[in-house]
Amino acid sequence: MPKKFNFIILGLAVLLSACSNNKTTLSKRGQTEYEIVFMDNASKQVYLAAEKLAEHLETISGASFDVVGESSQTTKKKIYVGNIKEESLEYHQIKIQTENGNLYVSGGSDAATQNAVYEFLEKFLDCKWYAPGVAKIPEMKTISLNPIDYSYTPEITTRTVHSRLFYQNHEFADQLKVTYEAFPTYVPSARVHTFHKFMPEEVFYEEHPEYYALRGDKRLPTQLCLTNETVLEIVKDSVAALFERHPNAAVLSVSQDDNQQYCQCPVCSKVDEAEGSPAGTMIQFVNQVAKSFPEKTISTLAYQHTRKPPKLRPEENVLITLCSIECDRSAPIADKCQDFANDLTGWGKLTNNIRIWDYTTQFTNFLAPFPNIRTLQPNIQLFRDNNAQWVFEQHSNNPSELFELRSYMTAKLLWNPNLDFQGLLEEFTDGYYEEAAPFVREYVNKIHDQLQEVPDFFLFLYGDPSEAFGSYLNPELLKEYVALFDAAEEAVSQKPVVVNRVKLARMGIDYAVLEASRKNLTEDLSLTVADANGVESINPTVALLLDNFSKTAKANDITLMNEMGFTVNEYGANYLSALEMAKKPNKAKGKKVVTLTQPKKYAGEDPMVLTDGALGGSSFYANWLGYEGNRMEVVVDLGKIQSVSSISMAFLQVTNHVVFFPSEVQYLGSMDNENFVSLGTLANPKPLNKKSKVNDIQYFDLDFNPTNLRYIKVIAPNTPTPYWHHAAGLPSWVFADEIIID
Known part of the structure; x- marks a missing residue:
């Protein structure tokens, strides 16, 4: 071997040895x-x-x-x-x-x-x-x-993703570097919305209405009167007692209850006017509490009416929890929620002690498609860029659409907001869905692309899939999404564990298809099918889909449909009732409806939704006709005089949104639309009280002797908002759906 090559080999060996060392x-x-x-x-x-x-x-x-x-x-x-x-x-x-x-x-x-x-x-x-x-x-x-x-x-030093995946699995939380709980170091019983806890209306309101908010000409226990010195002393005593009971806790919330019915008495109004925001009285009040506990942190909310910053600086031991609940989730906050971005900047000029309370799911429909995943990174970056070191991303806690994907990506971005987003999406889908990953990823990208095609769409935290049936959830797209998940399941068909993960991922689209069928969007997306003689029977495809949806939920301990406590079991039972209702003979179907009182906002204010054959679900967005502050009074024209012996009508209740069952329902009949006779009056079987179910559907069914009629009148008076409700002083709603007449 030539000497020159010996030197080259020797040099490479030395180099490799050096690298190895x-x-x-x-x-x-x-x-x-x-x-x-x-x-x-x-x-x-x-x-x-x-x-x-x-x-x-x-x-x-x-x-x-x-x-x-x-x-x-x-x-x-x-x-x-x-x-x-x-x-x-x-x-x-x-x-x-x-x-x-x-x-x-x-x-x-x-x-x-x-x-x-x-x-x-x-x-x-x-x-x-x-x-x-x-x-x-x-x-x-x-x-x-x-x-x-x-x-x-990390620039965000306290990172919380509101997901039971982390709360119930602390090692997983450690691996993704997030907290074990929503409110670390807080007094457990005083984390948020604490006014009613410090001063329950049951204890104080009757003897001391002056402790509470003046609304119009009446004191109501919706919020506290924050310029009342006795209120301040009672709250300070309550705070002291709680810290004494929880000596290791570092933070306690002194914050408004979950409504916007704040005090408008002359003294409070004067402060708020001078400060340029109802946050003026709040910060003045909380500062006085904080001064009494200099070694502790007093948290309060910048939320809804207190979101706009005042002129007054919070004390150094006051933690401002700034909330983005109103924002459109179809695009980054900086693009579509400029008011919040401005408020974030404004609070940043007053204090460095800011905690962000952001929202990442649809609270009225946990399992619905909610294409906001692309907003996670820019929103977290916005918070980071404005020196928010404590970020709480309120996911659903309970399982929701693409739950594992959302939990993972949110946690990773809180740790490092500059990660490559698409790379992170690929990393998770490849690892979690394995061979099904390309199909799941295509679904995620496609539904987000479709939302971007509708720039005016408001993606609301309290919305409903029915709002998107003309856009990113239209019938043709639903078919494409279903095909992607079918292909995803086929790709991992020999891996039962991974198949289950895909089934979980597709629950959002399965739910959307079920809701589209409830509205009878197309011949395929319908509750019933008709035979050659026009006899209606349950659509077997929908029945099978409902069964699969329920089984997947049960197998994976998915129990809730929304934050109001409406369960998956109740959804299934309600849907089965809807299927039975849909196949019933209905003399009112397609018949003309005239409303004698004015509906508002929902269902296009069109009374014909009461006879269109589409049935409402647990959300008032889905085919319900709403009346605010007035009773519902409608007349159905059957087109000709015919024998009638039963009437049924559904009403919705969502108590936290001031939607109550009517106090009663009256059914009347007529042959000439002038002279009506009473067919019967049904009292509300579930009168409203503090323990009423938050989200519910009630059918008001009346059977009577066969009577010849052409016109059916329905009168449903609203239940007034009680003084103890958080919306006291505001009008309540009545929501009604399909009338079934036989």
Whole structure:
């Protein structure tokens, strides 16, 4: 061999040797020369983090790593967990280094050290945790690290995703670096909307109405009168008692109840006018409470009527929880909710102590398609850019549409808002849905693209899928989405566990199809099918879909349809009732309806929805005719005189939205539309009280002797809003749906 080539080979060998020497080889062929060392004064949290590191390294390499205290270490090479160098690190900072053959995994606090362990496993060893019990841990007998000198300080320091995946699985929360609960360090019984807890109307209102809000010419227990000195003293006493009962708690909420019925007495109004916002009296009041507890944090809401910042600065120990509930979720907040963005900037000029309360799900329909996933990153970046270090992303807590995907992506973006969004979407779908990933991903991208085709669409937290049946959930698109999920299931048909994940993912579209069928959108999307003789029977496709939907929910412990407590079982039972109703002979179907009182806003204010054959669901958006502050009075013209012996009509209740069952329902009949006789009056079988079911449907059914009639009149008086309701002083609603006459 020529001498020149000998020199080249020798040079390459030296170079490779040098490169190899720069590596830190933690394991080789399933063996290790390393031990994991924690400091002798380490907390339990740090010790457990060291144990988790050892556990993962063994799973990856097959090598067993001893975990020892600093004073018990041997002559082995080291993986130090904790700030053994006593470096000056910020509280939330993590640092990962290789140096002289050793590995240092440390943080500025115990929690940061734990985060550093999981960051090392993920960033440098490619470990992924997608959901509780669903992870990708690589296998490599040799773990060899290139030189590392990595430091990261998360800009959002308290990260909460309101998801039971984290609350019920603390290790998963640790892996994704989010909190175990919605309100960490808060007094448990005083987290939000606390006025009624400090001063229950049952205790104070009758003798001291002056403690409460003046609305018009009447004091109502909707909110407190914040300029009343006695109210201040009572609240301060309550706060003191709660802190005494929970000495380890650091934060307590002194915040408005969940309504906008704030006090308008002359004294409160004068303060609010001077401050330019109803937040004026709130901050003045909360500041006085906070001064009495300088070692604690007093949290309050910048929410609805208090969202606009006043001129008054909050005390240093006042935490402003700024809420984005009104915002359109079809685009980033900065694009479609400029008022909130302005308020965020305004509060930022008054205080650095801001907690963001953001919303990421549709609370009236947890399981409905809600294409807001692309807004998660820009919204989190907006909060970060305005120095919000505490962000609470209110997901549904209970399972909702694409629950695992949303929980994962939100947590990851809170840790690092600058991650590549599409890469993150691919990472999760590939890991969680495996071979079905391309189809699930195509669905996610397609439905978001379709929403963007309708720039004026308001994607509302309290909306309904029926609002989108003319856009991103139109019948043709529903077919395409169903086909994608069919293909996804087929792709993993030999993997029952993954099939179940796909079934969970498709529940949103299955729900949308069920609701579209309830509205009889097309021949296929309908509750019934007719035979050659025109006899109606239940659509077997819809019945099967409802059965599959219910079974998937049951198999995965999915119990709630919305935040009002409407259960999946109730949804199924209600839907079955709708199917039975739909196939009943109905002399009123398609017949003309005239309303004698004025409906408002919903169902296009068209009384014909009462005879269109489409049936309303649990949300007032879905085919319900609404009357605000006045009774419903309608007349149905059957077209000719005929024998009638039964009438049935459905009414909706959503108490937190001031929708109540009517106090009674009267049915009257006539042959000439002038002279009506009473057929019967039905009292509300579930009179409104504080324990009334929040979300419910009630059928008012009347049977009577066959009577010849042409016109049927229905009168349904609204139930007035009671003084104890959060909307006291406001008109209530009556919502009615299909009238069935036989």
